Amino acid sequence: MRVVNSLVERCFAVIELLANEASTLRLGEIAEKLDLQKSAAHRMVTTLCEIGWVEQEPVTGFYKLTLRLAILGQRFLSATRLTDVCQPVLDELAGESAELVRMAVVQGETLTWIAQVQGARNGLKYQPEMVARVRLAITANGKAYLSTLNPTDAIRIAINDCGVGEERSVGSVEEFMKQLKLTKKRGWAISLEEAEPGVVAIAAPITLGDGQAVGTVSVAGPSSRLTPDRHEKVASSVSSTAAKLGELWPLRQRLNNGT
Template sequence: MEDRKLTVRAVERALDILMCFTQNSELGLTEIAGMIGLHKSTVHRLMTTLEEKAFVVRDAATEKYRLGIKVWELSTHLSQSDDPAVLLLPAMERLRDRLGETVSLYLRDGKDRLRIQAVQSNQAIRRVAQVGARLPLTVGASSKVLVAFAAPADQEELLNDPDWAELVKGGSYVRQLQDIRERGYATSIEEREPGAAAVAVPIVNRNGRVAAALSVSGPVSRLSSETLNEFAPVLIEAAREMGLMIP
């Protein structure tokens, strides 16, 4: 029984290591050890195994690690029949062409949001959205949409989380969520990233559940508050059509 516990713990630690690469593309041994709270010698043993199995690659010059080819091989076998990132890509491209700005698709993952798809603007000055980026759920237009339209039990759990105490204190954030539900969209100007603005809407699937958040973002020099509000009806209609594609 003890051996089994040790084996399971080793698997958990190896998965924790791989999850570190959702935040950075290259990491050193010390960085990984600090991120998951393990001794460097323990991390080194796990990294050696992951490297042997091609889940990570070590750069001999920098002594940093990056994800290996096995991760890519696994990703190519993901089911695409009901994957929003695949199903909605053509519609996202049409929306990008219509509005001229970067279009992103987000899912909620615990207290974070995960960008699962993005179509970059073709303009010279643009906001580049990295697919796979994990961002806090406490700030930004897409975050507010995912919280505002979350199931009541999920929303209550988030708002009662100790990490959210300062955000919720005073009631202005909760009132903002109510306004977003009434309007059907959220906007943000330089909330998370200086010089960037965004508008986001929920995508509701055929079962009436919020499946994702759809956003359009770009530089504040082009996306004023007025422009964001003008974009909102276009996004709402696009999200309605996208929702019909998702089971």
């Protein structure tokens, strides 16, 4: 029984790796990143190719995900009706801020982007790739989410996400703890060109009545527009939007139940 579980876990690890990389990978890279023997990695990708989750490029021999995962993800997201319920609120914030608005949901101990609205009507537009995984330690959304957790858990998750001392990482644990404490006190987080040069983002956690964080919402744009004199006003709008989304969250459950 344990062998079967191990096989399943390894197959999903391959899928997650290819999803996070969002590109083709050599068999050797897959084995190295997942700490697998090359023969074991080959069995995994061969199995995944046979059932249609992964495909091998004929010229390079590299491996990549098929669209099957993306299609299933879209089907599931549509079935939850989450974006249907939240979209008008996100549209309102995008119109008010005239910047990019994004929403992420908590998945296990991380965040996944699920929706975005471009509010910039002219000039420079910040339009990042809709990569699923949110870097927790260096993004406003990540810090907003981590601020809702027990400090010990927050630091552990942040370190595992990108590592203390590495480039674009947590940096000093003490300093990061101060950031999370301030974020929790004021109710919103900010990323000043930490995740991307020239980009400022402000985010707030979406919480339920019991304080549980279920997601985050943010406004992001060029630092030339999201200047310090706008931070407080944008933060107020983001926090207000997060509160509205928290109130709407149970509604999608009632919609799914037909009540």
